[in-house]
Amino acid sequence: MTGDIGELAIFSGTPLFAEPLHVGRPNLPDEDLVLERVRDVLRSGQLTNGGPNVLEFEQRVREIADTQHCIAVCNGTMALQIMARACNLQGEVIVPAMTFVATAHALEWIGLTPVFADIDAESHTLDAESVESSITPETTAILGVHLWGNPCHVLALQKIADRHGLQLLFDASHGFGCAHQGRSIGGFGVAESFSFHATKFVHSIEGGAIVTNDDDVAERCRLYRNFGITGFTRIQSAGINGKMNELTAAIGLCSIEQLESLRAVNLQNLRFYRSAFARLPGISLLEPTADFEGNGQYVVALIDETAFGVNRNHLHDILRAEGIFVRKYFEPGCHRAEPYSGNAKTLRTPLTCTDNVLGRVLQFPTGAAVSVSEICAVGELLKTIHASSATLCQQLGDSRRHLFQHPCDFIDSSHPVSEAA
Ligand code: T4K
Numbered sequence: 001m002t003g004d005i006g007e008l009a010i011f012s013g014t015p016l017f018a019e020p021l022h023v024g025r026p027n028l029p030d031e032d033l034v035l036e037r038v039r040d041v042l043r044s045g046q047l048t049n050g051g052p053n054v055l056e057f058e059q060r061v062r063e064i065a066d067t068q069h070c071i072a073v074c075n076g077t078m079a080l081q082i083m084a085r086a087c088n089l090q091g092e093v094i095v096p097a098m099t100f101v102a103t104a105h106a107l108e109w110i111g112l113t114p115v116f117a118d119i120d121a122e123s124h125t126l127d128a129e130s131v132e133s134s135i136t137p138e139t140t141a142i143l144g145v146h147l148w149g150n151p152c153h154v155l156a157l158q159k160i161a162d163r164h165g166l167q168l169l170f171d172a173s174h175g176f177g178c179a180h181q182g183r184s185i186g187g188f189g190v191a192e193s194f195s196f197h198a199t200k201f202v203h204s205i206e207g208g209a210i211v212t213n214d215d216d217v218a219e220r221c222r223l224y225r226n227f228g229i230t231g232f233t234r235i236q237s238a239g240i241n242g243k244m245n246e247l248t249a250a251i252g253l254c255s256i257e258q259l260e261s262l263r264a265v266n267l268q269n270l271r272f273y274r275s276a277f278a279r280l281p282g283i284s285l286l287e288p289t290a291d292f293e294g295n296g297q298y299v300v301a302l303i304d305e306t307a308f309g310v311n312r313n314h315l316h317d318i319l320r321a322e323g324i325f326v327r328k329y330f331e332p333g334c335h336r337a338e339p340y341s342g343n344a345k346t347l348r349t350p351l352t353c354t355d356n357v358l359g360r361v362l363q364f365p366t367g368a369a370v371s372v373s374e375i376c377a378v379g380e381l382l383k384t385i386h387a388s389s390a391t392l393c394q395q396l397g398d399s400r401r402h403l404f405q406h407p408c409d410f411i412d413s414s415h416p417v418s419e420a421a
Contacts, residue, residue: 005388009321011395012404016381017323020408021365021374023298024199024327027262028368029254037250046246049226053249058209060256061194064177065186067211069218072244072252073225076173076195079208080106082242083193084143086210086220087167091138092345095171096126097335098354099145102195103171104334107143115139116335118351123289124148124300127353128156134348135160141167144189148298150289151180154188161189169193172211176202177259179293186211191221196252201262201297201367204252207244262368266296269366269375273299276379280386282308286361298329299364302357309389312360314396318385323406324378327363 007013041053054072062070073079084093084107093107097116104114118130124147131142142161144152152170161168168188173195175185186192191214196207210221223230228239244252270285277283286300303312310318312328319326333354340346364378385392395401 005384005392005395008318008392009323009406010318010403011401015321015323015406016377017374020323020325020406021370021378022325023329023363023365025365025367025369026198026203026205027201027255027258029251029258033254033257034251037254038247041246041250044246048243048245050243051246051249053246053253054244057204057244057249057252057256060253061176061186061209061211064184064256064259065192065194065211066184067187068213069211069215069221071210071218071221071225072249073208073210073242074244074248075206076171076193076197076208077102077106078240078242079193079195079210080143080171081110082221082224082240083169083191083210083217084110084112084141085224086217087141087169087190089141089167089169091140092136093141093143094126094131094134094139095143095334096145096147096354097333097351098124098330098357099147099171099334100173100330101334101337102173103143103145104337104340108339113138113345114334114340115345116333116340116347116351116354118349118353119147119357120153121353121357123150123153124286124357125150125152126157128153128160130349130351131157132160135164135166136348139164139166141169143169143171145171145173146175146178146185148286148300149174149178149185149294149296150286151175151178151185151292152188154180158189173197173200173208174297175295176200177263177295181291187213190214191217196255201266201295202252202255202259204244204248204255207248207252209244263295265368266366267294268372269370270296270299272372272375272379273301273364273366276375276382277301279379280308280382282306282386283382296366299366301362301364302360303362304360309386310393312362314393315385316362317403318392319378319381320409321404321406322381323408324381325365325406325409328358328361329363331358333358
């Protein structure tokens, strides 16, 4: 691009990236290692219902999370449900509204009521004051989310939980391999859950796990994962099929092999985004909290429309047309999603920070599929956009002008570009 905004892909120019950059493009494990393990599984005849790969996967997760128990399951949503059941949660559970909707849905599906509390602007995790003001006699637990891998305010939440006799649990779907004040994410509260979905930096295509240091909770998780059956014929409770299979565990083990190299790639990408954004007013990175070792899985930017000159929604559309498939995670917020929207039971405090963040946040592509030179090209494009922001906004606002999408962009294809001004 020469710097002429008429050449932008949103105005029918050639996209900067013919092959789009994604948030969540799976990091692929070593192919030979995968094929070797998959072959071994197929030859063994043990495909699921317990097997050496699941056991080894559980052991590796336990080591990384530094917990006594790990129960591998078929996905992160199932991990949340089995964990909630194993902890005997009832009634209301306080969760952030700023999370993937699976956090709330997992509870809703097993008859619990998610009650949405606000986050703080520094970590995007539960705000302790908002949690405390959401407690009612029906509340039995707090389920924090280590959003973007950022650790929740675990000590403050533990104090609240202790004061009110509540259980404290964590959705650590984003936090695998992270540590807070020298302690691995996984060992906080009564139990924590991980997602090993393909979009996570370490993954098993689909998969999840519960980690805990509580022997009783672990035993119940194992029981519930396998229909509540012990032995061949003894059915002890109403369980479900939450098992991870051997092929999935084999992929997960290959992916875990790459944990440190993927972390290094992500952290390098983060450094290049940081230096690109540093030269641009109005775009800032959400920086990791102090004393935290992250996995760099998400590059989270906040857009200040006044300083940058283009609002978040327009920037989203411009970048996607260029093949930079940024995301607005987690718009619209669980409190505005069905079936929670307008349900007074699920909302007791104002979600001021959540709403503010939801309107400004943008995740940028990272992971092993994104190169440093591509990040530099994104930085240069952002410079052009900022420098021409006034003319650009005028043209975007011109309702007679046809706006274009990237040919590979199938998301929201019923709405060519977002309507926000
Ligand atoms: N709690 C939290 C806090 C979570 O973030 C999640 C899941 C859960 C609980 C539940 O865990 P799971 O039950 O899913 O294990 C994705 C994932 O599906 C979801 O697992 C994840 N969070 C969420 C943050 O992201 P979408 O709807 O955004 O995914 P999708 O299909 O748009 O993919 C994201 C991008 O990745 C796309 O640009 C395309 C690319 N991609 C994706 C896949 C799956 C590929 O290039 N190849 C692929 O195979 O939800």
